[in-house]
Amino acid sequence: MPEVLLQLEWPDGHLTTLYSPSTVILQHLKPGERLPVGELQQRAEQALEEASERVRARYGFACTRTDEERSKLRHTASAYAANQFVQINAA
Numbered sequence: 757m758p759e760v761l762l763q764l765e766w767p768d769g770h771l772t773t774l775y776s777p778s779t780v781i782l783q784h785l786k787p788g789e790r791l792p793v794g795e796l797q798q799r800a801e802q803a804l805e806e807a808s809e810r811v812r813a814r815y816g817f818a819c820t821r822t823d824e825e826r827s828k829l830r831h832t833a834s835a836y837a838a839n840q841f842v843q844i845n846a847a
Contacts, residue, residue, distance in 0.1 A: 787846040
């Protein structure tokens with residue numbers, strides 16, 4: 757499966773990378789988009805769940821790295837207000 761890396765620029769300029777084991781994430785988050793933290797978190801978590809299920813369908817097991825990515829995303833997002841904006845870029 758093609759992996760996807762997205763760079764997230766948080767409201768204070770902090771940069772993180774979001775990994776997905778599947779291109780399905782691009783149906784939820786697109787490079788060039790600017791989203792409120794709350795919406796980004798919601799979309800990303802749904803996309804990571806779908807990506808993990810695609811891995812399960814293909815290989816017979818879920819992608820555990822998506823759990824790690826969700827955890828990192830929640831931790832980073834908790835430092836910002838839900839209505840602050842995050843810029844999504846290609847990594």
